[in-house]
Amino acid sequence: MPQRIFVSNRLPYSINENGELKRGSGGLVSALMGVSKSESFSWFGFETDENNALLMHNMVRKTEGNVNCYPVYLDKEVYDKYYNGFANDILWPLFHYESHLTNFDRKSWECYREANQVMAQQIAEIAQAGDTVWIHDFHFFLLPKMLRELCPGVRIGFFLHIPFPAAELFRQIPVREELLDGVLACDLIGFHEHSYLRQFIVTLKMVMGVDANFIQAQHEGHRTQLGVYPISIESDEFKEKAESDQVRNKVEEYRRNQSNPFVIVGVDRLDYSKGLELKLRGFQHALDKYPELRGQISLLQIAIPTREDVPAYMNIRREVEHMVGSITGAFGTPSYNPVHYVYNSVSETELLALYRSSNAILVTSKRDGMNLVAMEYVMAQDLATPGSLILSEFAGAASLLSDALLINPWDVDSVADAIKKAFDMSFEERNDRMSHLQEILSKYSSTRWAKGFLADLEATVLTPAHKPKSLSAEAPSWSSDFTQFLTQRRLQVLLDYDGTLVPIAKRPEQAQLSQETRDVLTALAKKCDLYILSGRNREFLDAQFAGLNLNLSAEHGAFVKLAGRDWNTRISSDINSWYPHVEKIMSDYAEKVPLSFVERKNASLVWHFRLSPPDFAAYHSKKMDEELQLGMSNQPVTINMGKMIVEAKALECNKGNFVRWLQQRYRDTHILAVGDDRTDEDMFAAVADVGLSVKVGDGVTIAQYRLKDQKEVVSWLRNLADKI
Numbered sequence: 001m002p003q004r005i006f007v008s009n010r011l012p013y014s015i016n017e018n019g020e021l022k023r024g025s026g027g028l029v030s031a032l033m034g035v036s037k038s039e040s041f042s043w044f045g046f047e048t049d050e051n052n053a054l055l056m057h058n059m060v061r062k063t064e065g066n067v068n069c070y071p072v073y074l075d076k077e078v079y080d081k082y083y084n085g086f087a088n089d090i091l092w093p094l095f096h097y098e099s100h101l102t103n104f105d106r107k108s109w110e111c112y113r114e115a116n117q118v119m120a121q122q123i124a125e126i127a128q129a130g131d132t133v134w135i136h137d138f139h140f141f142l143l144p145k146m147l148r149e150l151c152p153g154v155r156i157g158f159f160l161h162i163p164f165p166a167a168e169l170f171r172q173i174p175v176r177e178e179l180l181d182g183v184l185a186c187d188l189i190g191f192h193e194h195s196y197l198r199q200f201i202v203t204l205k206m207v208m209g210v211d212a213n214f215i216q217a218q219h220e221g222h223r224t225q226l227g228v229y230p231i232s233i234e235s236d237e238f239k240e241k242a243e244s245d246q247v248r249n250k251v252e253e254y255r256r257n258q259s260n261p262f263v264i265v266g267v268d269r270l271d272y273s274k275g276l277e278l279k280l281r282g283f284q285h286a287l288d289k290y291p292e293l294r295g296q297i298s299l300l301q302i303a304i305p306t307r308e309d310v311p312a313y314m315n316i317r318r319e320v321e322h323m324v325g326s327i328t329g330a331f332g333t334p335s336y337n338p339v340h341y342v343y344n345s346v347s348e349t350e351l352l353a354l355y356r357s358s359n360a361i362l363v364t365s366k367r368d369g370m371n372l373v374a375m376e377y378v379m380a381q382d383l384a385t386p387g388s389l390i391l392s393e394f395a396g397a398a399s400l401l402s403d404a405l406l407i408n409p410w411d412v413d414s415v416a417d418a419i420k421k422a423f424d425m426s427f428e429e430r431n432d433r434m435s436h437l438q439e440i441l442s443k444y445s446s447t448r449w450a451k452g453f454l455a456d457l458e459a460t461v462l463t464p465a466h467k468p469k470s471l472s473a474e475a476p477s478w479s480s481d482f483t484q485f486l487t488q489r490r491l492q493v494l495l496d497y498d499g500t501l502v503p504i505a506k507r508p509e510q511a512q513l514s515q516e517t518r519d520v521l522t523a524l525a526k527k528c529d530l531y532i533l534s535g536r537n538r539e540f541l542d543a544q545f546a547g548l549n550l551n552l553s554a555e556h557g558a559f560v561k562l563a564g565r566d567w568n569t570r571i572s573s574d575i576n577s578w579y580p581h582v583e584k585i586m587s588d589y590a591e592k593v594p595l596s597f598v599e600r601k602n603a604s605l606v607w608h609f610r611l612s613p614p615d616f617a618a619y620h621s622k623k624m625d626e627e628l629q630l631g632m633s634n635q636p637v638t639i640n641m642g643k644m645i646v647e648a649k650a651l652e653c654n655k656g657n658f659v660r661w662l663q664q665r666y667r668d669t670h671i672l673a674v675g676d677d678r679t680d681e682d683m684f685a686a687v688a689d690v691g692l693s694v695k696v697g698d699g700v701t702i703a704q705y706r707l708k709d710q711k712e713v714v715s716w717l718r719n720l721a722d723k724i
Contacts, residue, residue, distance in 0.1 A: 167206045221701070468701060
């Protein structure tokens with residue numbers, strides 16, 4: 001039976017100081033344990049104590065019948081550099097928009113790579129074709145590709161539990177290409193929120209040149225599904241705990257000791273991403289802006305210690321404690337303490353009681369993947385005495401909890417006004433907002449989140465990446481299958497022009513055929529039926545191939561000139577129905593984008609932007625493509641994006657269409673097709689059953705063979721002429 005394998009930095013179990021097995025209580029543990037209650041599954045995570053690793057594996061097998069726990073031993077020094085040196089000191093701050101705190105260290109990067117490789121090798125020992133591997137978080141960007149190479153038959157999913165940053169930030173990472181290349185080996189990548197997915201898509205284009213949409217990305221012949229899956233909490237279970245007798249008793253105790261009528265609670269790890277200093281500034285401004293709140297409201301802030309030995313976190317603690325003192329000094333009296341600050345963790349019962357007894361919660365995250373505290377607060381509320389949720393718009397939870405009072409935490413007026421609104425809000429409005437929030441969360445638990453992701457992952461179709469066979473320019477290295485194909489019967493050779501016979505030029509008119517290439521084509525034309533199948537117009541091809549006894553096809557097959565004959569058209573559709581409109585749109589864009597221009601042909605129009613500012617032109621090319629696709633959807637025209645071009649062409653301007661025309665004209669077709677661009681993929685697809693195809697250069701392709709680059713083409717054609 002196929003098995004499910006979960007991977008995270010930490011395992012869901014630990015061994016306490018008494019040697020007892022303890023199960024973690026985090027949201028991910030609850031979600032994944034809940035989704036596989038009736039099925040056995042495996043969970044991999046790191047362990048730096050070799051003895052504990054073996055002990056934990058055996059203890060879990062005895063206590064949890066359906067869980068196979070695999071602690072992966074990693075040397076402590078390697079773990080520290082992988083986890084603290086790279087994951088937490090590079091990726092964490094940068095993904096939370098604190099790039100000034102990053103300090104790239106090559107040794108830490110090497111340890112990050114080593115840790116991912118060790119994990120891949122351990123998983124590969126048990127993973128089999130058909131299994132599902134779900135990898136969690138930023139610790140494992142390289143793992144998908146490493147695992148794919150070891151276990152090509154498994155489904156691989158990846159979920160990022162933190163924000164994905166804007167492309168400009170991600171580009172600052174020295175190893176940006178390696179990280180993206182690693183994660184794109186997945187079958188499904190999930191994010192908490194649409195903006196994170198959008199930024200990932202933009203980053204793929206800017207860093208890797210990979211075109212993607214909100215559904216999928218294609219890289220090196222592999223298709224990766226993309227999706228948004230906002231995580232939640234175990235809502236019903238959390239609500240049940242909040243209504244327990246222990247919590248009720250604690251709530252009554254808190255309310256008896258409450259010195260102010262309106263208590264705002266804050267519960268955050270003491271991390272720079274949580275914006276505690278912004279919270280205190282906003283609270284202070286509320287007391288300044290609304291004097292009537294003084295003596296009426298107080299802030300109870302629980303700051304949970306984390307990474308206490310790291311200077312950046314020590315600085316946050318000092319700043320927060322200084323601000324607490326300043327607010328108390330400015331507004332406190334013998335009978336009024338505006339801020340009650342607790343630098344410590346609290347028990348679950350105490351936490352639920354704080355949620356339930358407070359009048360509001362204030363979340364001021366600068367960046368937050370989701371923020372489950374906001375969800376916990378909502379589900380802990382008693383609708384007979386509901387509180388208010390004041391939530392940063394930069395927390396992923398804001399996209400799900402629309403009835404919260406959303407704030408910009410950097411805007412002190414926004415924070416102050418939200419506090420005042422929560423203070424003045426009527427019972428009816430509080431009840432209406434909170435009941436709607438509870439309804440949302442009650443229908444979307446963490447288990448449902450996990451089930452949803454796994455269902456999509458397991459529904460992906462495993463299509464092995466197509467890898468063309470490498471083809472050398474030198475004939476002795478050609479395979480027997482390839483050489484046998486060349487000599488079976490009269491061969492038809494189809495050659496693209498730009499990027500194949502000549503290098504790509506900045507301006508179309510600069511791509512001139514060399515004398516060496518003319519000589520090779522002359523020799524080749526004597527051995528086979530040679531066709532130049534190009535997007536160029538008839539006049540250009542006539543000029544370049546004057547005196548050569550070969551066949552020409554212009555504008556992607558719309559016009560054909562057989563050797564020794566005149567040009568004939570293959571067009572039967574109405575070009576005038578779309579040509580003037582497309583020409584006007586392309587001309588308008590040529591005015592907007594510096595150094596771009598429109599190339600006008602008989603059956604097609606091409607907007608070139610190779611000389612233009614890259615990012616600016618790329619944006620407008622996508623905008624033009626969308627505009628033309630929508631506006632010309634009912635016209636006999638196809639719109640395509642190629643290498644630094646957007647092209648509109650008649651339906652007959654299609655290299656695959658031309659190949660099919662050849663097949664009808666010559667029953668016994670035997671074709672070798674060679675090209676380098678997206679437009680050549682139609683040709684490759686059409687010859688799949690009647691010949692062979694060769695892709696020139698890199699990029700995704702369906703061709704059977706690949707030549708390294710355009711520089712090898714002439715030598716390869718010379719050897720081809722000798723072999724035929």
